Amino acid sequence: MDEGYLDQFVSLFDQYDVLGAFWVNIQLTAYAAVLALVIGTVLAVMRISPVPSLRWAGTTYVTLLRNTPLTIIIVFCVLGLWGQLGITLSSDFQTNFFRLAVLGLAVYHAAFVCEALRSGVNTVPVGQAEAARAIGLGFWPAARLVILPQAFRGAVAPLGNVLIALIKNSTVAAAGSVAETSGLMKTMIEFRPDVILAVFLTFAIGYVIIVVPVGLATTSLSRRLAVAR
Amino acid sequence: MRARRLALALTAVAALTLGACSGGDDGAGSGGSDGATAGGGSGEKIRIGIKFDQPGLGYQDGSEYTGFDVDVATYVAGKLGYEPDQIEWVQAPSAQRETMLQNGQVDMIFATYSITDKRKEVVAFAGPYFVAGQDLLVAADDDSISGPEDLEGKNLCSVTGSTSAQRIKDEYAAGTNLLEQPGYGECVTALVAGTVDAVTTDDIILAGLASLPANEGKVKVVGNPFSEEKYGVGLPKDNDVCADVNSAIEAMIEDGSWQKALDDNVGASGYEPNDSLNPPTVEACA
Amino acid sequence: MSNLVLFDVPGPRTRRRMLLVNVLAGVVVAGIAVWALVLLGRKGQLAPAMWEPFVQPRTWTAYLLPGLLQTLRAAGLAIVGSAVFGLVFGMGRLSGSRVVRWVSGTVVEFFRAVPVLLMMVFFYSGIAQLRVVDPPDVPLLAVVLALTLYNGSVFAELVRSGVHNLPKGQREAALVVGLRPAQSLRLVEVPQALIAMLPAIASQLVVILKDTALGAIITYPELLDAARRFGSGNGNMLQALLIAALVFIVINVALTTLAERLAARVGRLTAGTAKAETPAMAATT
Numbered sequence: 001m002d003e004g005y006l007d008q009f010v011s012l013f014d015q016y017d018v019l020g021a022f023w024v025n026i027q028l029t030a031y032a033a034v035l036a037l038v039i040g041t042v043l044a045v046m047r048i049s050p051v052p053s054l055r056w057a058g059t060t061y062v063t064l065l066r067n068t069p070l071t072i073i074i075v076f077c078v079l080g081l082w083g084q085l086g087i088t089l090s091s092d093f094q095t096n097f098f099r100l101a102v103l104g105l106a107v108y109h110a111a112f113v114c115e116a117l118r119s120g121v122n123t124v125p126v127g128q129a130e131a132a133r134a135i136g137l138g139f140w141p142a143a144r145l146v147i148l149p150q151a152f153r154g155a156v157a158p159l160g161n162v163l164i165a166l167i168k169n170s171t172v173a174a175a176g177s178v179a180e181t182s183g184l185m186k187t188m189i190e191f192r193p194d195v196i197l198a199v200f201l202t203f204a205i206g207y208v209i210i211v212v213p214v215g216l217a218t219t220s221l222s223r224r225l226a227v228a229r
Numbered sequence: 230m231r232a233r234r235l236a237l238a239l240t241a242v243a244a245l246t247l248g249a250c251s252g253g254d255d256g257a258g259s260g261g262s263d264g265a266t267a268g269g270g271s272g273e274k275i276r277i278g279i280k281f282d283q284p285g286l287g288y289q290d291g292s293e294y295t296g297f298d299v300d301v302a303t304y305v306a307g308k309l310g311y312e313p314d315q316i317e318w319v320q321a322p323s324a325q326r327e328t329m330l331q332n333g334q335v336d337m338i339f340a341t342y343s344i345t346d347k348r349k350e351v352v353a354f355a356g357p358y359f360v361a362g363q364d365l366l367v368a369a370d371d372d373s374i375s376g377p378e379d380l381e382g383k384n385l386c387s388v389t390g391s392t393s394a395q396r397i398k399d400e401y402a403a404g405t406n407l408l409e410q411p412g413y414g415e416c417v418t419a420l421v422a423g424t425v426d427a428v429t430t431d432d433i434i435l436a437g438l439a440s441l442p443a444n445e446g447k448v449k450v451v452g453n454p455f456s457e458e459k460y461g462v463g464l465p466k467d468n469d470v471c472a473d474v475n476s477a478i479e480a481m482i483e484d485g486s487w488q489k490a491l492d493d494n495v496g497a498s499g500y501e502p503n504d505s506l507n508p509p510t511v512e513a514c515a
Numbered sequence: 516m517s518n519l520v521l522f523d524v525p526g527p528r529t530r531r532r533m534l535l536v537n538v539l540a541g542v543v544v545a546g547i548a549v550w551a552l553v554l555l556g557r558k559g560q561l562a563p564a565m566w567e568p569f570v571q572p573r574t575w576t577a578y579l580l581p582g583l584l585q586t587l588r589a590a591g592l593a594i595v596g597s598a599v600f601g602l603v604f605g606m607g608r609l610s611g612s613r614v615v616r617w618v619s620g621t622v623v624e625f626f627r628a629v630p631v632l633l634m635m636v637f638f639y640s641g642i643a644q645l646r647v648v649d650p651p652d653v654p655l656l657a658v659v660l661a662l663t664l665y666n667g668s669v670f671a672e673l674v675r676s677g678v679h680n681l682p683k684g685q686r687e688a689a690l691v692v693g694l695r696p697a698q699s700l701r702l703v704e705v706p707q708a709l710i711a712m713l714p715a716i717a718s719q720l721v722v723i724l725k726d727t728a729l730g731a732i733i734t735y736p737e738l739l740d741a742a743r744r745f746g747s748g749n750g751n752m753l754q755a756l757l758i759a760a761l762v763f764i765v766i767n768v769a770l771t772t773l774a775e776r777l778a779a780r781v782g783r784l785t786a787g788t789a790k791a792e793t794p795a796m797a798a799t800t
Contacts, residue, residue, distance in 0.1 A: 064764060067764040069728035072760045079753060172729070174632075175732070179409075190324050193640060204633065207628050212624060215628075278650075291581075292577070332650070334650045413747060417750065418746075
C-alpha cells in the first residue's frame with residue numbers, strides 16, 4: 001500500500017466525524033434497547049396471560065411488526081406520526097427525529113424481544129409453574145416471582161442476539177433523517193470513490209469492534225446465568 | 230448470459246476485496262479498462278440514462294417512460310436515427326452518472342445533469358437543453374416564503390445527502406431546520422401535511438412534482454431561482470455525436486417541440502422557466 | 516411449558532371482570548384509532564382519491580407486482596447464495612484443519628457483525644467502479660451479495676450449532692462403520708443438523724425477504740421502491756407504503772407457516788432435537 005493512499009485516507013478523518021457518527025448509532029441503540037426491552041416484556045407477559053384478548057393482541061403485534069421491513073416502520077414514524085399526526089417528541093427539530101427513530105427501532109425490536117423471552121419461558125420446566133401454583137400464587141405473582149426471573153436468565157443469549165441486530169439495524173435510522181454511520185459512509189464514498197475500500201473497511205471494522213464484544217459478553221453471561229438443571 | 234455476467238461480477242468482487250492496493254488509482258480516466266465491454270449504440274439500440282423516479286422529468290410509469298428529459302432524449306435520438314423503440318432506458322442515479330458514461334455502458338445521459346467544470350474533466354457534455362435553478366416548493370397558500378432568506382426558523386425538506394439543502398443553511402439561512410428523506414415524494418407528503426414549510430431542489434424538478442394531478446392546487450414553485458444549473462447531455466469523453474446532439478437540440482427548440490415538451494410535462498404547475506436563460510443556446514462542443 | 520398451568524380456567528366472576536376490562540381496553544384502543552383517523556382525515560389522507568388507485572389493476576400490474584417479482588428474485592438468489600456460503604463456511608468451521616477453522620471463523624464473524632445496509636452501499640458503488648457489470652444489474656448484484664454474505668454467515672452458525680447439538684453417537688457410529696471424519700460430517704451430521712435447524716432457517720428466510728427492502732436505498736426496483744415511485748407520482752406516499760407493508764406481512768406470514776409445516780413433517784428425520792427457533796438470529800430488518 002503506497003503512502004499517498006494512506007495519507008489521503010487519513011485526511012478523510014479530518015473532514016468527516018466518523019467517531020461522532022458511531023456515537024449516534026450507539027445512542028440510538030442504547031435508548032431503543034431499553035424501550036424495546038420494556039415493550040417486549042409487556043408483550044411477553046400479555047402472550048402468557050390468562051386473558052384471551054391480551055394474548056391475541058400480543059400475537060397480532062408480534063406478527064405485524066416482525067414481518068414489516070424496518071425501513072417502512074421508520075419512515076412511518078417520521079411521515080406518519082410526526083408528519084400527519086403531529087406527534088412531537090422534542091422541541092428541538094433534530095432531536096425529534098432522533099427520538100422518532102428510537103421509537104421506530106424500539107417497537108420493531110420489541111417483537112423480537114418478546115420472541116426471545118418466550119423462548120426463555122420455554123426453558124422453565126412445567127414443574128416450576130406447578131409448584132408456584134401449589135403454594136397458592138396467582139398468575140401475576142407466579143409470573144413475576146417464579147417464571148419471568150428464570151425466563152430472563154434463559155433468554156440472555158437470544159436477547160443478546162436481538163441487541164446485536166439492533167446495533168446493526170440502527171443504520172436504518174438514516175431513513176428517518178438521523179445523521180449516522182450509513183449516511184456518512186455513503187457521503188464519503190460519493191466524495192472519495194477512489195478510497196472506497198478503505199472507507200468501507202473503516203466502518204465495517206468499527207461495527208466488528210462494537211458487535212463482537214457484545215456477542216462475547218452475552219454468551220458468557222448466558223452461561224453464567226443459565227439455571228442449572 | 231446473466232449467469233455469466235454474475236460469475237464475472239463475483240470474480241470482480243473478489244478482486245475488489247483482495248486488491249486493496251489497486252484502489253489507489255483514481256477511478257476516473259483510464260479508459261482502457263478491459264472490463265468495459267458492454268454497451269455500444271452502434272446501429273441497433275441506443276442506451277440512454279435517465280432518472281426513474283422524478284415525475285415530470287424522468288419517470289418510470291410501468292413500462293412507459295415519461296417526462297421532459299425523456300421527451301428531449303427521444304427527440305434527439307430520433308434526429309440521430311433511432312426510432313423510439315430502439316431506445317433502451319437505463320436508470321442513471323446521480324452518483325453513478327460519470328461512471329456509467331466512462332464505462333460506455335450508456336450512450337448518453339439526460340438526467341437533470343448539470344454541466345460543471347469538474348464533471349467536464351471526465352465526461353463530455355452537449356447542450357445545455359435547459360437551464361434550471363435551485364428553488365423552493367411551498368404550500369399553495371403560503372406567501373411568507375419568497376426566497377431562501379425567508380427560511381430562517383422554518384422546516385425544509387430535501388433528499389438524504391443532497392447538497393442543495395446544505396447550501397441554503399450555509400449561504401442564506403443558518404437557522405433552517407432540515408429534514409432529510411429518501412426521496413422528493415416523501416418531502417412533498419410532509420409539505421402537503423404542513424409539517425415542513427418548503428422543499429428544495431432544482432425548479433424544474435419541483436415543477437414536475439407540482440404538476441402531478443394529486444398535488445395540483447396544493448403546492449407551488451416559488452419561482453425565485455437562486456442558482457444556475459445548465460442541464461447538459463452527458464456523453465462519453467471520446468464521442469463523435471456531440472455536434473449532432475447540439476443541432477438536434479437547436480432544431481427541437483426551433484420547431485416548438487421543446488416548448489411543447491416543457492408545457493406537457495411541467496406546465497400544469499403554472500411554472501415558467503427563467504426566460505432570460507431559456508430556451509438556452511447550446512455551447513460549442515469541446 | 517404450557518400456558519395453562521399458570522392459571523385456572525377463569526370462573527364466571529373472572530370472566531365478567533375480563534369482559535369489563537376488555538370492553539374498557541377496546542374503548543381506549545378505538546378512541547386512539549378514531550383520534551388518529553380524524554387527524555388523518557383532516558390532512559386529507561383518507562380521501563378516496565388517495566386509496567382508489569390501489570384497486571385499479573394497473574397499479575398492481577405496472578408497479579407493485581413487478582416490484583414484488585424483483586423482491587422475490589433478489590430473495591431467491593440470496594437464499595441460494597446464503598445456503599452455499601453457509602454450508603461451505605459452516606463445514607469450514609467444523610473442519611479438522613486449524614487454518615481452515617480459523618479462516619472460516621473470521622469470515623463468518625466479520626460478515627455477521629457488519630450491517631447489511633453498509634454492505635449494500637459499498638457493493639453498489641464498488642461494483643459500479645469495477646465496470647464489469649451492466650449498470651442495470653449493479654443494484655441486484657449488490658443486494659444479493661450483501662444478503663448472501665450476512666445471511667450465509669448466519670447459516671454457517673446454524674450449521675455449526677446444529678452439528679454440535681447432535682448426539683455424539685451419530686459421529687461415533689459413522690466413524691465405526693468406516694467413514695472418514697469429513698465424510699461423517701458431510702453425509703451424517705450436517706444433513707441432520709440442517710433438519711434440526713429448519714425452524715431457525717425458516718425465520719432467517721423471512722429476514723432475507725424483508726432485508727431486500729433495503730435495496731430501495733440503492734435503487735434496486737423491488738417492492739418498496741416500486742411503492743415509493745408510485746406514491747411520489749400519485750401523491751399518496753403513505754398509502755403506497757402501507758400497502759407495501761401489508762404485502763410484505765402477508766408473504767412473510769405465508770413463508771413462516773409453510774416452513775413450520777415443513778419442519779413439523781421432517782422433524783423425525785433427525786437425531787437432533789428440532790430446537791425452537793433461535794430468535795437469536797431472526798432479528799434483522
